[in-house]
Amino acid sequence: MVQGPRHIESSCDVLIVGAGPAGLMAARMLSEFVRQDPSLKVRIIDKRSTKVYNGQADGLQCRTLESFKNLGLADQIVAEANDMCTIALYNPDENGHIRRTDRIPDTLPGISRYHQCVLHQGRIERHFLDSIAEVSDTRIKVERPVQPQKLELDESKAEDNSAYPVKIELRYMREDESVPLQFGHKVENGLFRSNLQTQEEEDSHYALPEGMEPDMVETVHAKYVIGCDGGHSWVRRTLGFNMIGEQTDYIWGVLDAVPASNFPDIRSRCAIHSADSGSIMIIPREDGLVRFYVQLQARAKQGERVDRTAFTPEVVIENAKKIFHPYSFDVSRLDWFTAYHIGQRVTDKFSKNERIFIAGDACHTHSPKAGQGMNTSMMDTYNLCWKLGLVLTGRAERSILKTYESERQPFAQALIDFDHQFSRLFSGRPAKDVADEMGVSMDAFKEAFVKGNKFASGTAICYDASPIVAKGDKGCAITSTPSLAKNIEVGTRFESRQVVRHSEGLPIELGDLLYMNGAFRLILFAGNAADCTQMARIQKFAAYLDSANSVISKYTPAGQHRNATIETITVHSNTREEVEMHDFPAPSLFPKYDYDKIYADCESWHKGHAHAYDHYGIDRQKGCVVVVRPDGYVAAVLDLEDTDKLDAYFGQFMVAPKNAVGANQDPDWTFKTQRA
Amino acid sequence: MVQGPRHIESSCDVLIVGAGPAGLMAARMLSEFVRQDPSLKVRIIDKRSTKVYNGQADGLQCRTLESFKNLGLADQIVAEANDMCTIALYNPDENGHIRRTDRIPDTLPGISRYHQCVLHQGRIERHFLDSIAEVSDTRIKVERPVQPQKLELDESKAEDNSAYPVKIELRYMREDESVPLQFGHKVENGLFRSNLQTQEEEDSHYALPEGMEPDMVETVHAKYVIGCDGGHSWVRRTLGFNMIGEQTDYIWGVLDAVPASNFPDIRSRCAIHSADSGSIMIIPREDGLVRFYVQLQARAKQGERVDRTAFTPEVVIENAKKIFHPYSFDVSRLDWFTAYHIGQRVTDKFSKNERIFIAGDACHTHSPKAGQGMNTSMMDTYNLCWKLGLVLTGRAERSILKTYESERQPFAQALIDFDHQFSRLFSGRPAKDVADEMGVSMDAFKEAFVKGNKFASGTAICYDASPIVAKGDKGCAITSTPSLAKNIEVGTRFESRQVVRHSEGLPIELGDLLYMNGAFRLILFAGNAADCTQMARIQKFAAYLDSANSVISKYTPAGQHRNATIETITVHSNTREEVEMHDFPAPSLFPKYDYDKIYADCESWHKGHAHAYDHYGIDRQKGCVVVVRPDGYVAAVLDLEDTDKLDAYFGQFMVAPKNAVGANQDPDWTFKTQRA
Structure with missing residues (x-):
């Protein structure tokens, strides 16, 4: 033993x-x-x-x-x-009763395809x-x-x-x-x-x-x-x-409950400021549950631990009733509760x-x-x-x-700063009138709420220049040419937009193509591929990709698919009749029998035209190349001729394997297609 | 033993x-x-x-x-x-080579929310x-x-x-x-x-x-x-x-295969008529598979059984190669094949x-x-x-x-008639010119194809008048008032349209509410509920539903939810600010704490305004009641005062249980809500 x-x-x-x-x-x-x-x-x-x-x-x-x-x-x-959908704002009216003053969308329209x-x-x-x-x-x-x-x-x-x-x-x-x-x-x-x-x-x-x-x-x-x-x-x-940071002295209780209430926005996200009893946030949840964040009367003392055992569900429900007055509020099923005070x-x-x-x-x-x-x-x-x-x-x-800390620490700091401002506005007593300087102005609160929503969506994150973000002229071996994609900010996530898959005309979200498999993407906005001059530029870019010295040929280990490390996706600005998918250079842009690599920014049958080029601010004639990181953030915006920049960008941090795939030619694939 | x-x-x-x-x-x-x-x-x-x-x-x-x-x-x-998305039509050109002459949507835009x-x-x-x-x-x-x-x-x-x-x-x-x-x-x-x-x-x-x-x-x-x-x-x-019917003499082979081909529409549904080698239909399938229906040269003799063992995959592939010429065609993986001749x-x-x-x-x-x-x-x-x-x-x-046969037999007959026409057009040799009367006109084929698509979608089905379909003045104990919903044809399926759930503003498809649980639905298009006169009509309708003699009170067995046999869904034409959900009569239209019964035909945050009233041709002031069968087909279109017609309609075929739920009152539910 x-x-x-x-x-x-x-x-x-x-x-x-x-x-x-x-x-x-x-x-x-x-x-x-x-x-x-x-x-x-x-x-x-x-x-x-x-x-x-x-x-x-x-x-x-x-x-x-x-x-x-x-x-x-x-x-x-x-x-x-x-889906939370709507935020209703409630504030005290002239009688001190809460009253709906606004309804705003929970997700700002247009910032993402998700809510x-x-x-x-x-x-x-x-x-x-x-x-x-x-x-x-x-x-x-x-x-x-x-x-x-x-x-x-x-x-x-x-x-x-x-x-x-x-x-x-x-x-x-x-x-x-x-x-x-x-x-x-x-x-x-x-x-x-x-x-x-x-x-x-x-x-x-x-x-x-x-x-x-x-x-x-x-x-x-x-x-x-x-x-x-x-x-x-x-x-x-x-x-x-x-x-590093501080604690506020506000204490909040939380209930997860199926409510029994005649409050008309009980299924909306709500921010409720009562006159004197504190604030409530409502977060409607799945399966009929509603979460209530209820501000409590008790305050924490700086430097002292709060005795949480003093807070019971009854205390939280009682305070919620006061805030909801004159609406009725009770809980028909209580799932969970807790209490906390805010630390930042x-x-x-x-x-x-x-x-x-x-x-x-x-x-x-x-x-x-x-x-x-x-x-x-x-x-x-x-x-x-x-x-x-x-x-x-x-x-x-x-x-x-090193870019983990340099990208995430500043964001965490910004989050704390945002939360600091927001939670004080939310926990504060509403101003009784413009002269009430101790109170919180409800207009200021709404403004912070709307701004905060954009921040909170996560879509506004823009990472600073670094070897993996080619922005401005510092931190990275190459510079982007932002004018090629006026509405794409390098360092932000590549926003999805609908395009049409050339092979069968199906509307597809570009974002759906960015499956996280560790590969960088070169999104080739090929421009007007029906134009001979532009097609020559496309072919030159494709010839680079297939050459022995391209970033694909150098950095993809032998035996792996050429998409494994750096994948190319082509989006042209033509209709599916003006060009055929077989017009695009094979194998780099149109690998044999791979019908999922060529897309058109054109009208679809059932979901309209998303005008991706215009949305991104890319010239429909000349196009550009957008380099996207494996996590979907824009690394660089380049011209089709900037293949030396591709070499320099990946050269900063990529490791060339001893055995790389090398040049790729597919000489059988020379069939010329019809033009409609 | x-x-x-x-x-x-x-x-x-x-x-x-x-x-x-x-x-x-x-x-x-x-x-x-x-x-x-x-x-x-x-x-x-x-x-x-x-x-x-x-x-x-x-x-x-x-x-x-x-x-x-x-x-x-x-x-x-x-x-x-x-999703099949697109149909490409190929026909012989002046050299007898197949050539794309058209692309049309596989699902006609606007006929359904599904493709x-x-x-x-x-x-x-x-x-x-x-x-x-x-x-x-x-x-x-x-x-x-x-x-x-x-x-x-x-x-x-x-x-x-x-x-x-x-x-x-x-x-x-x-x-x-x-x-x-x-x-x-x-x-x-x-x-x-x-x-x-x-x-x-x-x-x-x-x-x-x-x-x-x-x-x-x-x-x-x-x-x-x-x-x-x-x-x-x-x-x-x-x-x-x-x-009852006949067999054609055309024989078709079918391949399920991953093709190797340079045909540019290999991932589209295609109807290909070759000059002399027969026709092909392409149905692109999931996971890279494509189905090919290939017309064979052999013909069946009327009244004789075809020896199917004579048809091998090689025979089908060989014929497909001829039809696809000058495009290359081969099969890189064959999953399945068969052959058949058409019987109707x-x-x-x-x-x-x-x-x-x-x-x-x-x-x-x-x-x-x-x-x-x-x-x-x-x-x-x-x-x-x-x-x-x-x-x-x-x-x-x-x-x-009895309505099973009376509804499905005529549809089956119409289907056979459609198929009879369609398959002859598809199997026929393309006309060489307008004087070629033995050939099939490609314009006639396209027209039949488009018409056929509407028929084939299943959305055009309109069941005849019967006790369960109140159409015209025959077959049913009541008549509908079609002018109340000009674009709803009694006997067709109730088409889904987006509305906004009043409780939180979420866009919802009305069709999603028609879960098949055996219940009929009364869709109360409540009209302008902010108007006193109209609200009086709504309240009168609601009072009927709650009364002891309503179809709900009579036909719902005791102990069951009042929605179990006949469910009421309310769609008003106001914004969510003009009326509150608590303004609607409880419990019939707004059962206590049931936030999924009241809808608004109004703008949503992220998915626009579907204008359901206009789409259905319903007056935004006066509204109407649409009775929908458990299978989603429109049974009747009535006025809010037509409660006697509801009695007569359900009286034809419903059985009143000995113990029914009876009148429903919920006297606690009297809180008056704010009006914004």
Whole structure:
């Protein structure tokens, strides 16, 4: 018999700590690279014995849904979620009664093909778990309940690509440690357990990974560790990174309930400011549930911990009744409640030597009401992990990893600043009149709300210049020519627009073509391909792509499809009668029997003409080349002749394999097609 | 020990013979009634040991997809299917080479919110089987391989509601009998087995229902039998019904293949007429597959059976190459092939005493190229089974069952006539010039094609006047007032249009509200509800609905939701600010806390204004009431004062239960809301 807990040792490429939204997004992103290279070893651990969360519902923002689409996750999630659609603003009238003063769209029209919606976090995690299992062929599984207890980095080996410089010690937990806590007490009653989760509860049992025992310790030698372990992040604290910011003194209660109320906008998102009783935000959810954020009368004292046990559902409901007056309000079924006070903090650093990263709530905390927490967390690892995947599969230099912090830290800071302003406007008492300087002007509130909505959608993010963002004349080896696509801002996400698939005339969203598989895209806006001069330019560009020295020929490993690392998608500005798909150079632009590479910016039968060229501000005659990163952000806007810039751009960070695919010619493919 | 096969006896409400599309639709429709009344016993048998079909792909027409939506089947099927989008027409040019002469939309713009698409029949059957299992709570399962061998009807008991007048003898088949046959031979090679079907093939084993043995005989006493047993229907032959019509002498080969071709419309639906080598129809399918219908040189002789074994894939491919010339054509992967000659026949009778019905191919056969077979078959039982469900659950008189034949037989005849004309135009040699009277004019062909497309979409069906269709002044106890909804034709399907859900402003398709649960719908186009006079009319209509003598109070069994038999949906013509949902009379129009009953025909944030009133031709001030059948067809158009007509309409065929829900008042619900 062995005395004391067993101790084992192992190594892996990436260890993800925490299986919440940030950790699951990391695992999902890396699944794609594991699919491509099954020798990669990616692990994800969590200290909870199950994914079940109580009540956590979250808004899904436009940009998050766009990213989900490129991971094959959007369709099902959108079908299950509740589209929030409208925001109603209520303010006190002359009698001090709340009254609807405005209705505005929840998603600003035109900013995305997706609308903000709400879905229970447990369902979102379920879709992630299923997708991870499918894409990684079950190679990546969440290991629970497992806790890290020691973390060391051998900085001398940080830049050695082949090294495993991170040593992390894991402990397999006992059943009694792994039950989630709530308000400092064990879960005690049905209130805390959402009845949405029956399916999930089936999985909700304590089971260590096969062959492991409670209290067993495993020392893992990892190439990379990602700390996605939440607001109290053990990884962050172990690294000694500080959260910088402050707490407000406002305290809010939260109810997830099926309401019984005659309030006419109970199924709309609402921002309600009462005269003296505080504010409410309503977030209508799926399946008849409604979430209520209810401002409470109590205040927190700076520097003191609030005794959360003092807040009961009854206290929250009572205050909600006061705010809703003269409308009736009661709860016909209560699913969950909590209380919190708002803290706004962000870390100054997001990584240690680009070997240990932190992401999500581990880096930033803020109020939940703008629905940013889960979204920002997921978008952190969405940003990090394609870079990490390219490094791990030998396609990119480690230098690319520096852009994780340089892109995400400023965004987190901006988020905190936004939240700071927004939450004070929301928690403040409405001004009684223009002379009431202590009160909040409801016009200022509405303005902040509308502005905030654009920010909160995630579509406004614009990453700064860096080796992977060719913007202005700094930070990158090349400069873009913005005038070629006047409405495309380099550093923002490539916005989807409908075009028509040449092969059969079906309207297709360009965004649907950007499946996240680690490939950069060259979107060739080919211009007027029916014009001989322009066709000559197209052919020259295509000849470059097929030549031995093109970025495709150099950076695509031998044996892989030529689309694997850099994919070309052609969008011409002609009708499907003015040119034929066989007119486009083969194989680079029109690979043999591949009918999904050529698109037309023209009228469709059933969904009109989206005028993609005009929308992007691209000349219909001359076109341009838009370089899109694997995460869908615009890297550069170039001319068809700028092939040297393509060389220079990818030359900054890509690794040329010893065996590359090289030049590609397909001499059989010379048939000349008819012209209508 | 028992000598010889065992013999058992049983009874059931409905026995469906055949688990193809018609049979599965019947089972799916009846699942809903089994869900409502689990004492109902519905069985479905099939003589094949598995649902696996080889190669059968079929077009799904607009109206079929609309119906699928109301059964919860459309979203997944549309996501998997291939949208056909465009039809290209090719005809011989002056050199006798084929050349594209036209491109037209495959689905006429504006006729439906769905487009025609194609999906492998095996997948469609899979979705049906899953849905039947879910809705019936696995009470309905396909029993295989089981064959009927005797059928008798005791006509003296046909009109006795409680009787089981049909006696049908079933035999449980041996494994060696149940393998599907193809061309008179057992399946011998991979060619006949689609590689799309790996998932399906797992189910593809011989397994009798539990407790049953090969050659066992079961005598079933059934209230109703539905013969969905295909073109060679045993049920039809046993009843002695005749198929009336003829065969053409054209022979066609069919290939399901991944083509290797430089034909520029290989991913479009195409109708290709060559000068001398015959015609081809292309149907692009899911997953890169393309179906080719290839006219062969051989002709059938009237009255003689064609030796199908003479047609090999090579013969079909060779002929396709000739027709495609000068384009190259070959097959890089062949999934399936067959050959057929066109027969056009229809039975004169669809039922025996409304106790034994036949449906689908058992009633009508025609050419497959217009994609009508599977659609018409499913729509037969879609029509029959809501009626049967209402009779079985005691809600409707047996007289309603007569409308199955009166509605479907004329449609089948029209389909045969259409197919007769269409297939001759398609198989005929193109006219060389206007003087070539033996040839087919390509203009006439295009015209027939476009007309045919409207017909083929299924949206043009208009059922004749009958007790359930109040049209003109015959056949029904009441007359509609068509001028109240100028663009709604009584007897056609209620066309979906976008409206806005009042409670939160979300754009919703009215068609999505017509879930097939056996309920009729009263769509109250409430008109201008902000106007006092009109609101008085609305309130009077609502007071009728809540009164003890309304059709809802009389025909809804006690203990059931007031929506169960006749559901009211309100669509007003105001904005969401001009009226509040609480302004509508409760509980009839706005049941307490039910936020899904009131809709506005107004602008939405993201999807514009669909102008539903104008589209339907309804006066925005006065409105009207549209009565919609459980299958989504318009039964009547009435005025808000026509409550006596509602009484008379439902009085013709509905059964008032002894215990009905009666008047409904909800006196607590009197809160007056604000008006903006």
